[in-house]
Amino acid sequence: MITREKADILALFEDAKSKSAFVNVAAPMVRYSKLEFRSLLRRHNVQLCFTPMITADTFSNSPSARFSEFSTNSTDSPVIAQFAAKKTVDLLKATEIIAPYVDGVDINCGCPQSWAIAKGYGCGLLKNPELMSDMVQTLRRNFSSKMSISVKIRLLNHEDFKTTVELARRMESSGVSFITLHGRTPYSKPADPVIHNGIKVVKDSLRIPLIGNGNVKSFEDAREMFQKTNCDGVMAASGLLTNPSLFDDEGMTSLECIQDWVNIASSAKDNLQFNTFHHHLTFMLEKQMKSKTRVLFNNFTKKEEVFGFLEENFGVKAEDKDCLEEYFDFSSDDRYMNSRAVEREKIQLWDEKKEGKFFKEFMEKEEEEEEGLGFLYE
Structure with missing residues (x-):
């Protein structure tokens, strides 16, 4: 089995905080956050990368799915694997397989697509905080504290942030290392504005780091997210697809x-x-x-x-x-x-x-x- 020393994700946040700055984060993008693109982003000031969202049960049951969804090498760090799961046992099995090759595991509780919600994935989990807690606690019991465990969620309401604060605090007490919060609700449209104040209210209620996410299309947007929310990291998605040098403060792809x-x-x-x-x-x-x-x-x-x-x-x-660098051979x-x-x-x-x-x-x-x-x- 190939193993490598795990990167300290929390140290990234601590270092950025000491500089009054934020961690530059690349979102998990289905089909696009593959090893080669992650390698490109790291050349352009992205400090933390996620894999594409991977369905945990398929990953744990199918070797072909593993090769299709995940590849890595010795320089692919820090990297966090994101799983979509609706059963704790599926998440645990998938994490057991991928753990030697990543620095953390993230649970997708924020995908708003109708198919995901209908099947109990993504935002469908937001209706079941007990299951979310069980997933986090199970991973925390079974894996080294050196591996980060995190969740990606959305605001539960666009005006009253009390329920989102309660959920975030519950995740904190369950043992997550950090939380990523998308500043829209599960029912928001892509064109709806990001609710920066909601992110800030949740951030101010936590002791653990929080990554702000939503509509970051430029470095100016990233600065705005940081300034308005006091978040510890800023996550960009489609903005990095159109401009992988976004965090270099480039107006368009250099x-x-x-x-x-x-x-x-x-x-x-x-x-x-x-x-x-x-x-x-x-x-x-x-x-x-x-x-x-x-x-x-x-x-x-x-x-x-x-x-x-x-x-x-x-x-x-x-x-x-x-x-x-040479791809890892899992054979x-x-x-x-x-x-x-x-x-x-x-x-x-x-x-x-x-x-x-x-x-x-x-x-x-x-x-x-x-x-x-x-x-x-x-």
Whole structure:
């Protein structure tokens, strides 16, 4: 079994607090918070990364799901695995498998999607604080205090924050290391404003660190979150997709960031599927291409086409250097593999015919825009 010394997550918060600053955090984004993207973010001032949200029962029961959902290497730290779970036993089994390779485990109690709530995941857990407490206490009993245990929640009411305070305090007494709070309710629309005051009220009621989350699209938004809530960390999600150099205080994705992503993709070889590589660049180049150029770019199907496009239009060329540490080989870990017969190359890491919901919505928005006149980069 591969093991590595765990990073001290709480020390990150303590260090930031000593500097009157906040921890820069990358959210768990389904399909997008993979190892390669986490590696890019760490090059651009992100201090704490989460894996994509992983369904605990599938992860614990399926070796192929483990390879699809999680990969890591020796420099992938600090990293927290986020699980969606509705049964304590499923969460415990999944955590037992992934614990040697991560610095903490987070329980998703904040996903507002209807399918998640209907199945008892995400925001569905907010209606069952007893189960949330049982999950936290079970993990705390079974794992070293060096591993962080956390929950990601939402405000329970957009005006009266008493119930959210009560829930947060209950999680604190159950043993969580920190809490992430999205400043909207489970029933808010994506365009609704973030309720900074609600985050502040909850933060002021706790002794443990709190990460503020919601509508952080720029470094200015991150500063506003910190100043209005006094949170210990600021978490960005879609803002980091469109600009991975957000915490560098860049107005849009920097050329250096694009160069880093190309180098990582080249170094990752077949470990990084084309759709993942291409999707990230679609987000990153959103503000740097006009419509006709985007149509051309979106029709590429090979990495070589993308490399040629980037070199011609941006002067970005894949560098022949190994900039990504070797991936961990789980084959010697029977508990992780579940069977030595599992063959890595037979596992489908990405369905090339299936696009993620966020990417589909992003592309629909792009198609609605008026066609531009050629290529623009400033």
